[in-house]
Amino acid sequence: MPTRKLIPDVVKQQDLTTLPPDATVRDAAILMAEKRIGAVLVTEGRRLTGIFTERDLTARVVAAGRDPAATRLGEVMTRGPDTLEPSATAFSAMELMDRHNYRHLPVVDRDEVVGIVSIRDLSAVVRAHLEEELRDREAFIFGSHYSVGATL
Helix, strand or coil: CCCCEHHHHHCCCCCCCEECCCCEHHHHHHHHHHHCCCEEEEEECCEEEEEEEHHHHHHHHHCCCCCCCCCEHHHHCEECCCCECCCCEHHHHHHHHHHHCCCEEEEEECCEEEEEEEHHHHHHHHHHHHHHHHHHHHHHHHCCCCCCCCCC
């Protein structure tokens, strides 16, 4: 896993979900529900200005008693979120997300947002890495014809 890059090893041909800062929280919530995602990138063109997550919705809108239809994303988004470059490793993304306790991390190349990685994406990479490592160890210990799925 340490050598797996965010792009293309973790994030592959994403259809980015973005909204401008003047979109409403309701717009974002509808989009997030339709796409079954937990975050929307807030952009001006392809330049990232912030991120709006389920946590932002809960803490900054619902708990604060704000009207989702009248509240603009620019008022409640997380401004200037941490980002990583496409060449960053999956491990560095996981480490950063764990240290700051968030579940979504934008991927930015120069000033252009090119992806978003979630803790779920990273979990899948870890699982695949562990399965691959287990297969390699079984092959080394028992020979290449031994495995759980082998047929006799």
